[in-house]
Amino acid sequence: MVLNISLSAIDIQFDNKTDQVSLTFGETLVKGSNVQLLIEFQGVLNDHMSGFYRSSFKNSNGSTR
Known part of the structure; x- marks a missing residue:
């Protein structure tokens, strides 16, 4: 059985020390x-290796992702 239920977080806490976000839902x-989990992000995507940044890796076929 597939249920399509949309819940919004009733509380969002950000820990600056660990750079972690905690979401609380009513259920x-x-x-x-x-x-x-769908999260809208608005900000600058950068190459400074801090926060939300671009990264890449090579998969088992040697392709860069």
Whole structure:
């Protein structure tokens, strides 16, 4: 059974020391359920290796991603 339920965070906490965000929702997720988290981002994407930045890697085929 697939349910399409949209929940908005009722609280968002940002820890500057660890650069982690905690989201609180009004409902508890059921263990084993599949969820999709959508986050809108607005800011500068940079190459300074801090915050939200561009990165790449080579997969097992040697292709850069």
